Amino acid sequence: MPVNYATPAADQLFPVAGVRLGVAEAEIRKKNRRDLTVVALDAGCTVAGVFTQNRFCAAPVQLCRKHLGKGKEMRALVINTGIANAGTGEPGRQTAQATCDAVAAALGVAADQVLPFSTGVILEPLPVDRIRAGLPAAVADLKADNWHAAAHAIMTTDTIAKAASRKLAVHGKEITISGISKGAGMIKPNMATMLGFLATDAGIAQPLLDRLVKEAADASFNCITVDGDTSTNDSYVMIASGQSGVSFTSESDAGWAEVKAAIIAVSVELAQAIVRDGEGATKFITVAVQGGKDIDECRKVGYAIGHSPLVKTAFFASDPNLGRILAAVGYAGVADLDVDGVKVWLDDVLVAENGGRATAYKEEDGARVMAQAEITVRVDLGRGAVAANVYTCDFSYDYVKINADYRS
Template sequence: MSIQLTAKSLFEVVQDAKITSPRGFTAAGVHSGVKRKSLDLGAIICAVPATAAAVYTTNAFQAPPLKVTQESIGVEGKLKAFVVNSGIANACTGERGLQDAYQMRQKTAELLGIPPHQVGVVSTGVIGEYLPMEKVLNGLERVVNEAETEGGELFAKSILTTDTCTKKVEVSAEIDGKEVKIAGVAKGSGMIHPNMATMLGFVTTDAVIDPNHLQSLLWQTTDETFNMITVDGDCSTNDMVVAMASGLAGNHPLHPQHPDWKKFQSAFSYVCQELAKKIARDGEGATRLIEVKVDGASSVEMARKIAKSIVGSSLVKSAVFGADANWGRILCAAGYGDPIISPDSVDVCLGPVSVVKGGLPAEYDEAAASEVLKQEKVEIYVSLNMGEQKATAWGCDLTYDYVKINASYRT
């Protein structure tokens, strides 16, 4: 296990990340038959009722499993288990889909001997198809029996759809003299757009924190991380990020006035931001991660809107794919992101190359600008020179393969 110290030394980044590293957690992933061959059913299980918080998709067609999870967490803000299937989203499935989600919750609760409201449920995959419940229920027996501290990698694989890789992050921090761990896994590759996307995120920690403070932290962090990524502008029906805190680290309860609150907040934010960036980089068919940093805005909302508009622009994304330093597309996206900006004050840089100064073309080396766009991580800087606020958004380039993948998604 290799550990890298962060620049501010607030926490340590663990390279061999595991969702089960925080005390009290086990996990598993199996092939139940929802998919033809791949792992398609997973679970995270906590030895004790864990403090829980979640955020959900803003899509009006919210899938039944999300409604069941909202109901579960709403009882006492605690979960002992979370089960996930991939391959079929159980979305737009009406009353039958809702009952199937309840059945998944009930079966898991019976297998663990816990109240149903201590189980969360989520699905991801094709919309409009019913789950093969006999296979799912049989698979749940295997998942519960096989859950172990080394099961994190199998869980990470079991939640994938069109993803090309698993997405994992882990950090540790010293809180009240105790080692506190925070780990996360996510899936997401297409139908990614603020606010939330066809993405699932799971964060575990062994910190002591009550449900209200964890929920507030998750809301705030999501606005700065998961809600700042886009791949294709499509907001999904099944998106969810859930956080579970076992409380087994033995620290004093965390809250905004706690001496180590900022340290914990920073570590938690790092996990979510890195997961968000991994999702953006793994966009369907993507070859590059695009990072757009906007500063000099008069409000955070303005900075966020403009950063999202630029990183979500199909024309900007296509220009990055073609390594074409077409800065006019960046200005165009910034202009419709927030029309009240002052065009005469905007500066744009592609990496270190200044291409726009005061809303006008700057003298620059075309080859140098093109070279910036060929890097695996493309950095675009936009200075509005209107205030002190800033924001960062992440996305990916738009390639031929994106169309290929989504033209045959169901086949």
Template sequence: MAVNSPLPIAADLKPVAGIEIGYAEAGIKKPNRKDVLVMKLAPTATVAGVFTLNRFCAAPVQISKAHLAAARANSGASGKPIAALLVNTGNANAGTGELGLSLANETCAALAAQLGVDAAQILPFSTGVILEPLPAAKVIAGLPQAIAGLKADNWYNAAEAIMTTDTQPKAGSRTVTIGGHTVTMTGISKGAGMIKPNMATMLGYLAFDAKVAQPVLDQLVKHAADHSFNCITIDGDTSTNDSFMLIATGAGALEITSVEQPEYAQLRDAVTELSLFLAQAIVRDGEGATKFMSIIVEEGANVEECRKIAYSIGHSPLVKTAFFASDPNLGRILAAIGYAGVDDLDVSKLNLYLDDVWVAKNGGRNPDYKEEDGQRIMKQSEITVRVKLARGAATATVYTCDLSHDYVSINADYRS
């Protein structure tokens, strides 16, 4: 079960005007499970996304990036906006070469034909096993069912339809007032393994009903990702398929045309807060996870070095297994700090804390530190690791989980 992450309640997930959702059970990998998702957008919608940096990025990632670029280039009165998103689970369509591109394009064309739009107006997404051809015929066969079930109030089913090794769906909603206008936003995410900064084997979709100009939305999605999905790590593997999409449906009263508008900052903060909630839900549901850790690096010379150190701690298998065992073998954290790549780091000024327990003082063991205090913190299901570098005012936070026996079992059996 996910660490301190209750199941979302379907009735709490608010419909967002301007987006309709439908799903199908297409039998892509297993029968009788939701595995195809269609999100149909209003013509007023703008869409922006960020994607994996893995050079082996999957066919749907390549196509979605190309379709987004074409929509931007042709925006305006005569342009054809993104009309729908198509997601399948059970197969990643990655490492599949030209065949993979052809199969993904085939599914886009099939959905476009049924919606009466162009194939370039469809964004495809896939998640699941790598190096196996996409069963496009199954995806296409499921489209009529998904389209027939299109409705605004379908977010819980959408969250279930994108799961792979997740133990539970991940979803949330917020309602905020900005500039006197009510803005409704709902988002879903999936992911439990192959999670590392610069996106991971995760999918995230967040929609809200404001009208936002494309250049503004492009900035907003990068800010939100940088402060949420790019601050999580489970196992240090960057996947081939990760994508995080923002959808401004344009169906509400709020309109933002510039980042200079005061309303932009309010919308940015609300979107980022929900994005962080969805990102943390992924870490809490990490494969085999029993603990959720926040790693805060403070007093750095710049954010980049703070992130380097936080990621180094969060990626370390030795650190993560120590947390799983509730073993205060905290020299492993110091070692991870030391090899993080901050070459001029003066460790004689460094201080390390576990929650309220001061572990290392000025680069060495705090004389007042008692191992039983460290073990008391390590037994908690939520732990904060705080590192003070004494180099400046910069800070960064990364969220991670422990590494358990179950992680090995889940990934050893993943294809069976």
């Protein structure tokens, strides 16, 4: 079960004017499950995305980058689960293109106005004929209030659907933000085996949206790790329809700071939901690193702690084996780190300072914190004023079981 997370009710996921979603059962890999999603965009939407840094990136990622790079107006997204269409070479690129062709024909738009997304098993061919056969049902299902169904239709090993919405007033008008994400394993920054889609009815000029999607990803999806594996398919896409009547072209526009903060907050909620549903996770852990000279070294330390199997298994066992955390700080790659200046806390319990165990630390205090479902590891590097958070989870027996059984 996910750690302190539940899918919002359907009526808590607000429609975004200009965006419609439809789902269908296409039997892409398994029967009797929703596995195909189409998102139709009205004319006038701006779209931006960030994608995996894995060099073995999937065919749909390649095609998304190509289509976005043309600078044309995007009119649709198509998402399938079950098969990742990664490690499939030229045939995979052809099936990704064929998927776009089929969606374009169904919606009356150009193929290069369609962005394809896939998630699931790698090295398996995408059954594009099943996608073609499922498209009429997905298109017939298109409606603005379908975020809840779409959140379920993009799942793979997820145990729960992930979604979030916000409303805020700007210039006397209401702006809506809604988003969904999927992911539970093969999760590591830059980005992860995750898909994320966020839409707002604010108008956001393309250059501003291009910057925002990167900033939002850096504050959210690029701060999470479940198991340290960077996937082939991860994508985070933002859509701005402009139908609220409030538009932004510059960072200095009145109201932009509030809209930007709300969009980043939704992104963080969607990203944290992935960690809370990490494969086999029983605990949600925030690694808060402060006192760094720059963001890079803070994240190096945060990732070193968050990726460590020894740290993560200690959290699962509720074992305050804190030497594992200190070791991770030490090998994080901050070459000139003065370990005597480092302090480490578990929540409010100071556990290490002056190069070793804190004088006042008691084992029972550490054990009390480690037994909680949510834990903050706070590290002060004592070198500057920069801080960064990384979000992770523990490693349990179920992580191995889930991944051993994934293809069966």
